[in-house]
Amino acid sequence: MKIQLINPNTSTAMTAALTASAQHLLRPGNQLLAVTNAAGPASIEGHYDEALSVPGLLQAIRDGEREGVEGHVIACFGDPGLLAAREIARYPVIGIAEAAMHLATWVATGFSIVTTLGRTKVIARHLVERYGFHAQCRGIHAVEIPVLALDQDPDGLRRLMRSACREALERDESGAIVLGCAGMSHLAQTLQADLGVPVIDGVGAALKLVETLGELRLSTSKRGDLDFPLPKSYAGFLRGFAVGA
Amino acid sequence: MKIQLINPNTSTAMTAALTASAQHLLRPGNQLLAVTNAAGPASIEGHYDEALSVPGLLQAIRDGEREGVEGHVIACFGDPGLLAAREIARYPVIGIAEAAMHLATWVATGFSIVTTLGRTKVIARHLVERYGFHAQCRGIHAVEIPVLALDQDPDGLRRLMRSACREALERDESGAIVLGCAGMSHLAQTLQADLGVPVIDGVGAALKLVETLGELRLSTSKRGDLDFPLPKSYAGFLRGFAVGA
Amino acid sequence: MKIQLINPNTSTAMTAALTASAQHLLRPGNQLLAVTNAAGPASIEGHYDEALSVPGLLQAIRDGEREGVEGHVIACFGDPGLLAAREIARYPVIGIAEAAMHLATWVATGFSIVTTLGRTKVIARHLVERYGFHAQCRGIHAVEIPVLALDQDPDGLRRLMRSACREALERDESGAIVLGCAGMSHLAQTLQADLGVPVIDGVGAALKLVETLGELRLSTSKRGDLDFPLPKSYAGFLRGFAVGA
Amino acid sequence: MKIQLINPNTSTAMTAALTASAQHLLRPGNQLLAVTNAAGPASIEGHYDEALSVPGLLQAIRDGEREGVEGHVIACFGDPGLLAAREIARYPVIGIAEAAMHLATWVATGFSIVTTLGRTKVIARHLVERYGFHAQCRGIHAVEIPVLALDQDPDGLRRLMRSACREALERDESGAIVLGCAGMSHLAQTLQADLGVPVIDGVGAALKLVETLGELRLSTSKRGDLDFPLPKSYAGFLRGFAVGA
Amino acid sequence: MKIQLINPNTSTAMTAALTASAQHLLRPGNQLLAVTNAAGPASIEGHYDEALSVPGLLQAIRDGEREGVEGHVIACFGDPGLLAAREIARYPVIGIAEAAMHLATWVATGFSIVTTLGRTKVIARHLVERYGFHAQCRGIHAVEIPVLALDQDPDGLRRLMRSACREALERDESGAIVLGCAGMSHLAQTLQADLGVPVIDGVGAALKLVETLGELRLSTSKRGDLDFPLPKSYAGFLRGFAVGA
């Protein structure tokens, strides 16, 4: 089974980092196809960046299918374009925010999210509401580091995250940490060791859930709103996105 | 005050129709700048179409500002890209679903939404949740007519809508109708006359709310998540969307 | 279009102040008819005061209609008697709490309310729940100044409000301020200048929304619970409130 | 212990009926003081009637205290003026809608409300939301009989209620019936016998809960919003309602 | 009327204490039958203890019925096995958490819970959600004293509770205290005197509510999920729990 790991931002460095932290999680025989968004923002730090990451992401999904992938991971904590991706895709699509939050509810009765910039907290907040976890998500916290600066000072980041997570667990009286950015993926195991509580990285989580859906022979329902898009013409620089018209 | 009416789909016919039904609502001295999305789907009938209507819509907002508009209406019932638009815009941005639902709560304790295709109902459902109106929205109904077919048989549409609205009012025990598509805009007054209850067209509603915010000297908060996007590079066919980088 | 601005308390000074701060917002050709409640409490600072402001308020609405008004504003942040007023009125009725909260959701993803006395916070809290804004209202705060003392020390009040609003924005991580009392109406513009975020005065907001509904030819649904009251006899000192009996 | 049973409407016939159905429930030694509202509507069938029942009801509570009552029941299913009454009263105040709904959750996991007129359903709906029982209240139904007509055809009413309750239990898959009007009080026992499920009359329920609070030496908290009203002047025909001014 | 007070843990000392604090609340003619769980944990301080308190508790209910009791109180704040107990019992069953929370909403618009160990807070939190009181319960607090240590230093406990309650009232802006453990039962009256707000002990509350249901001739609905269990065989050390098989 080929699984596509889509980095919705255009930073190839982050794609490489995600691959590094996810690769080893694949089941024997499965294959990871990591792709960087060919269009859009270098990092996703708001509603605007997020919206503009979607066309390239949808293109990547269509390309992936042509290359025979049988599942897709959207590796940005805002789960950009998730439902649109499910509509266009034949195979399962999982977002990392979704994956991390669902997992968190199986290992704790309450969890905290620790993310990058305060301005992105509302995006997590809206996902929590949409996914139904307002009773389980006890707090959303930000370390105020831009996404692309996450890899500049590894030790500093680890220290900062450790103290931010400790404070979150304390203040929220929660039992698990959800990492609020794909760029924090590599920290999951070390933080888990430091904190002694489950620290959940959505990238690995989503990857395994795609494998799981595949093994259970489950995919997106094509009954109703997630059925393939209706054929119609598309115009302008998005002309190519027309489906079966 | 110049107000921009953005049709997020690429159908100029619909833009013309929206202009016709909204024009007369403008306050003396104000000016309507109707624009058709230059990129994306001919009609918006799902998550995929909606996501792909956003880049062109955001471009339109930036162009509008350069042309001196002081307010924007997003004329699609899914309120596509609403928060991204608020982030990029200096002036107020109102979506028609939002506008119609808010108004409905001021003229009735419960309202029904009547939209085009069943597959779009979940989009309205998600907006109802997001805006907080799950207690006031008593039902969402579809007449199963594609958006671009709405103008093919005016009399048939009016009859169909009339009976669909009657059934909705009856089953939902609601007091007002929210029209679930910009393309139904021209029907509001006649249906209101037919049904004897408020029938709310989001296009006119949003237009007036933009005027209202302007007169109250209120615009989007630039504190927090709706502040202008952070400067960064954009790649590929969306290169042009970079902000202040 | 004549619009009636009803001050539900019996303080003529406050009515004058409200008129002063709202007058200039009227559209050309429209006319403001400000009235002071002829019966009830000098100020509304609890459930008891609020309940007892309603009969006079309903009387004012009936008188207003006889004088040809085509819309009503209830200028107390508890929105006293709102549904009863809609039931009796032929034309739109808007409460200032409702108006301010709805507007706040169009300019920010989260807002804070700053009101007078702590004991009134629960009234705002109940309205937030009723209107569906528990996800958008991030906090309710009180400056602990009685309503009628608001105008005693203008500079002190402005300083106090400024710091209370700053603290609210900080603690709630919100993007806009909703003024929690009609008596704070005159502060909106100065506070907005001081704080650099939208500061929303419900009085002006409600006034404009009534104009808006009028221009859209929308009024309260007379289908269902907001239909005119059933004819019946009334007894005692409320004898005069019988409708069509 | 003297308990005051307040009929918020002005129909002495209904007060007599309520007394008849509640009297025998009193604990030995306790005394029932039934009073009819001296001001307001002959029956409460909407927001307007309800709002106008409150002043007389609050007057009754103050009179009751002077006569030594140590608890109050508000015998209208809309629980009119409940919080205002708690603010002014030294002793417990219970509304019959509140009492009936709370009891229903102790004898069934889901209940149905059967009330008089469809136009009053939204009042029950708002109470369900306010009290927190949206998950337990599975339906609200109306038999479309005016409050004052309830006693015109006893046998017909019983038959009608029986079939309406049966349909409600069936459609809502609920386990108990809450009677949605004080005027249905006398039917509780017979309907319970007919239907074989708990049928809950709020009048009796509220009466017993007031006794219970008294025996537990519990009364309304005077900390915060339910503390006695602040002293202030009252004007006009409500002049007499001023408290400690 | 004989009422059974079930202590779901196996501490006879606590049973004695509960009896002492509840006995005097019984109505003349009624009789208290206090029983200690014959199987399970010495104290209930988590999900595991709670789950394992249920079989003995259900046995106690069946024994109670044989001894002619006509109502049951489950005297542990987690309301263990409440629905199972209602299914098996012919007569009303009330849990003390349920009883205390419901009462609290009649004497205050917001209440705080003060319980023993932090690890049990989530149990209270889940009950608050289940019962529908998330808008009324403003906070859950723990004094970090094990259940069985509650009686070791009476004066210290009272001082500790007093300050914990004061802090809770302050931080939560609540008007009443709900005691979060049966073992705090004896403190209700003294704390109420100390704090000047209603302090609610669920044991007494539940006892009175059982009497109330009895006097109203109401019992658990046997229509639907609370009907007597279906007859079937039981195996192993629970063999004896088979019903009518």
Added chain:
Amino acid sequence: MKIQLINPNTSTAMTAALTASAQHLLRPGNQLLAVTNAAGPASIEGHYDEALSVPGLLQAIRDGEREGVEGHVIACFGDPGLLAAREIARYPVIGIAEAAMHLATWVATGFSIVTTLGRTKVIARHLVERYGFHAQCRGIHAVEIPVLALDQDPDGLRRLMRSACREALERDESGAIVLGCAGMSHLAQTLQADLGVPVIDGVGAALKLVETLGELRLSTSKRGDLDFPLPKSYAGFLRGFAVGA
């Protein structure tokens, strides 16, 4: 990795059936340890049966750990004793209702549950609320077949389930089916083929999620309420359940 599949009822036939339908889903190298509850009801069809399935289930988990299992599945749709099991277990514990509902939200925006007896629907309803899926679960339906009769007429059951699922999809406008009983496990693939929508069996789902948590090195948080039970004595026939006392 050894995974324990616990059948909480005492029917060895059902355990065999579950093993048959789950066995093939195991990843190479992993091993399934299916156990039948040694104590409790032959089938779980209500709150009472469910509560009494828990002690044996908890015993099975402790036994499983001693036999080296590294994950547990609770194979009853009520997820009996889930939190108690997580408290006592060192390794992940997943319930099949939880697993099925979570998966359903990744393949459809709305799902329907089809279960055995109507009286068990409230159990599913409570889980939906607890897990946060009230917006995604659009309906719960029952075929009114006792759990142990599910295997009596395979063809009849398949026909019945097929039509019940079709009706559910239609009425609920949902996109996926969640099977509401472990005993329906073997029907998932055939129904999925018949209906053309995802049909989710919680047994397989839970099994794969346990594998997934294991591969991600995630287990239950031992911080807070899911930490190992506090040491204390246990009495009576549950004496053996004492932990570390």
